[in-house]
Amino acid sequence: MKFILFYCVLVSSSLIAQMGPPRAQEVTDAQAKQIFVALRAAGTSAKKVVYPIYSGRKRIAYGISLGEEKLLTKASEIVQKRGLYTANREQVALNALIVGVYEDHDLAVLQVPGLKAPIVEWADAGNLSEGAFLSAIRPDGEAQAMGVLSVRERSLKSIDQGFLGIEMDTLETGKGVRVKNVVEGSAAGEVGIRQNDIIVKIEGQEIQGFYELSTKLRRLKNGGQPEIELLRNGEVLKVKPTLKGREIREGVSRRLEQMDRMSGGQSRVRGGFGNVIQSDMELEVEDAGLPIVDLDGRIIGMVIARAGRISTLILPGDDIINALKDDPAPFVIEEGDVLLEQQWPQDFHRDRMRRELGLMRRMMESLQRELERE
């Protein structure tokens, strides 16, 4: 409501000022429509492999076909839900059962008896650079959202980043960084770095301050062996520590959290991925599992999380291929150590009837919406 009011003020003030801009939203809406029509040509192969995943009356995710009646989806969005099903292209409901999960990637494999779908063909995302256009394709071939590649593939696991094990003085002296404290058993401790040492060079490069040193170390990764030059009582010393993994979790301010929260839903699992692409495309939590295509229509990955106002995270196709080389961990339900795949619900047929009715109702609703739009 506040926003509408704000918008009215904007519109009215600009109207008073110079009778314009005329119908700003109409103009931008029409333009968006045009772009989405153009994007259809990029979604032709992706639309064949993507299926909605429902629980009860609600779509909770999408899944991508792995062939052999299997779908790949985001694990954390579906494992706690009961009565999972999908709909085939004839809009017939098909039960989906969890075969197993890849916890590290937050992926789940679903078995869908009766699903006849082609196998997804993943393309390499490594050659895409920042600014590349990406879109998330729905089963109807339309893009659910379009965005750009914001940040290239990277690990969101802090353990992958190099950790020297010192507390740095953020005071800027213009030359080097003073060691405020050394963490016991850390890489720094192992090579004898002490409190009040001044780190002046890393890998031959002079260090001006805290950010430079921290960037260098974190980019060196776990196991990196940088040559570090330090000053102790006016003497120059050289050490070569073997960096360990960073286990410190970066805190996010409450203000930032609030900004993300007010801007729509976020996936419960949205961090800690070993390799993800970040995009600015605007999706919702229940859009996880959508295939991502580039402008050539190549399927370069799958939506793995909605991670805040500016960020949608994409699992690159090559990482998915690697993950799937291993068998998934069996999925265990809470009541006992019984695998869900062995447990076919007793009232399966009744459930299916109900779901089909539900689907029909949804179809009727969408038909009605279509009619109303005409």
Place this chain on the structure above:
Amino acid sequence: MIVRILISVLVFVPAAMLPAVPKVEDLSDLKTLQTQVQRVVLEQTETTVSLVSPTIGASGSGVIVSRDGLILTAAHVIERSKEMTVIFPDGRQEKAKVLGANFTRDAAMAKLIGPGPWPFAEVGDSRSLEIGDFVVAMGHPKGYDPTRRPPVRFGRVMDKSTLDFVTTDCTLIGGDSGGPLFDLKGRVVGIHSHIAPDRRVNNHAGLTGFKSSWENMLVGKMWGVLGGDRRDPNRPVLGLNLRKTDVGLIVDEVPRGGPAFSSGFLPGDLVVAINGELITEVEKLSEVFVDLLPGEKVKVDFSRGGSKLTKTVKLARLGDIYLNERR
């Protein structure tokens, strides 16, 4: 009456001449657009810096716009800081001195210490932006992060509002403030300012506004209030009480002791223009004054009894003229 017709002509002619919204008709149009966006990213990434206040610890973004290291940022990023730590996308760390700021425009400047040459972006213009124009936003959201380069956001101009603020659907979040909005030629056309809960409402201080405050910011002046405040006692005023009429703004009263009083303005005078800008609304007057400080001189064109007159008036502080409004 004549003025009225003139205004309506001024309004309708540009409306009819508005260039069309950029069109995207097929995949090849999108590919052309993609190439343009990628070129902007490639050329401008290193001009997009993170700014951290060493004293307060707050962090925002900025963009370098000259070889000798002039940085444009948002006023609320440098608020209460004299110096900022500048972090380049590759992790290099430098220092910048805070110059001036116009808080009403959320516009500010800082200057890198050190001779450079620094990588820099060209300065563009926001007034020529149209609804639907494609733009690229960069910045350091949630502060500097060594695991990534400045995340790229792509979007369109969704709306334009007063004081040269521009609304786009390039999503922004804390830490982006002060970062650059580029047009497809890689020119800075806006500086990230504030957001609304709606993801399509991301507001940027337009570069045209920066340009009108440029000289005062460059010499280190700080003025204005974030979000604007008509009762700001430091606001510059002429010392004229104006009344809006069909023909324009007419002088109602000339308070004693004000600059207009000493310049000889009289009730009944019709204000026509200030510094050459046609004034028909109080809002327009505020727009002209937003870039000025008390003590600056303005040229006032007005008419008295049918004859056109011009006077130069030295602006006063609002709080000094209207004592009861002093806080």
